[in-house]
Amino acid sequence: MYTRLFEATLYKITAVSNLHVGNGEANFSVLDKQVQRDVISNYPQINASSLKGALREYMTFVKFKNEEGKDSFRPLVSTIFGSEPTQGDDKAHQGYMNFHDAKLLSLPVRTNKVPFLRATSKEVLREYQAYCKNFAIECDLDIDNLEIGHELDETVVAEEWQYNKSINLNGLKELIGENIILMKDEHFRTLAKELPFVARNYLENGKSENLWYEEIVPRESQFYFALEQPNDNTLAYKLTQEGLDTNTLKQTKKDKVVPEYFGEFNTALNQAELFIGANTTVGYGKCKIMQLDTTIAEYKEAQDEPKKD
Numbered sequence: 001m002y003t004r005l006f007e008a009t010l011y012k013i014t015a016v017s018n019l020h021v022g023n024g025e026a027n028f029s030v031l032d033k034q035v036q037r038d039v040i041s042n043y044p045q046i047n048a049s050s051l052k053g054a055l056r057e058y059m060t061f062v063k064f065k066n067e068e069g070k071d072s073f074r075p076l077v078s079t080i081f082g083s084e085p086t087q088g089d090d091k092a093h094q095g096y097m098n099f100h101d102a103k104l105l106s107l108p109v110r111t112n113k114v115p116f117l118r119a120t121s122k123e124v125l126r127e128y129q130a131y132c133k134n135f136a137i138e139c140d141l142d143i144d145n146l147e148i149g150h151e152l153d154e155t156v157v158a159e160e161w162q163y164n165k166s167i168n169l170n171g172l173k174e175l176i177g178e179n180i181i182l183m184k185d186e187h188f189r190t191l192a193k194e195l196p197f198v199a200r201n202y203l204e205n206g207k208s209e210n211l212w213y214e215e216i217v218p219r220e221s222q223f224y225f226a227l228e229q230p231n232d233n234t235l236a237y238k239l240t241q242e243g244l245d246t247n248t249l250k251q252t253k254k255d256k257v258v259p260e261y262f263g264e265f266n267t268a269l270n271q272a273e274l275f276i277g278a279n280t281t282v283g284y285g286k287c288k289i290m291q292l293d294t295t296i297a298e299y300k301e302a303q304d305e306p307k308k309d
Helices: 048-063 075-081 122-134 170-176 185-193 232-242 257-269 297-304
Strands: 006-015 102-110 116-121 156-158 161-163 180-183 197-204 207-215 222-230 272-275 286-291
Touching (some): 048 272, 102 122, 102 170, 102 180, 102 185, 116 156, 122 185, 122 222, 161 180, 170 180, 180 185, 222 232
Parallel strands (some): 116 180
Antiparallel strands (some): 006 286, 102 116, 197 207
């Protein structure tokens, strides 16, 4: 059996307030500041570098903040995220955990019956399924048998599209939550392409200057992302390379410090509330993170196999 070098954990991000994680590129469209997007699907996403920076700031200055007057970077933070060169050590150390892009799972869509429904599509769900497979995470969604529609008892107009009630969306509730609408792929693509935007300006001496337009991902949008930590063999090798244990490979596997950091970090991240992206001082980017209930497929198969005498 193929042995994976890293073990993945899957998380979901829910935007509590409007979110702007800018792509940092100059453009000549009507929108001056656009959000980050997947280069293939063109769906909004949060790049791994932006996500890692937000998580590091949260872990450093909120969750694992040291006592005043002491080094603010706990060993856990530098082990997970990496560290810059310090006095007496001219090398930067790579972090032990791999961070991946956060992909779009759902967007809120306005309706004529309720303020919003959580919209997704089969295209988005198939991408989620493929994402799970890449990380050997089991995904039991029966996408082909899901019926286009929503959970309400009457016909709904979502933006300009009309949808009827669906009878089999229960399989999505554990992943997305309540008030789901499964939209046609082409309708969801339009919804994701035409995100809302706001006008922003800069005040100088009480005078409005430099008006610009900024694209936002609306509150209640959802993303998913994976974090990978090295398995025992990979960890033992990295510990040896980093000089955390100068004994043999077998002996480094007994080092419990780094695995404990992984557990402590994952516990802290589940149910965390933090800010991601720009404009946090005006309430942008507040997000909740929760760990999705996932099982590593290869591990489950091994557990299901009968034990040999």
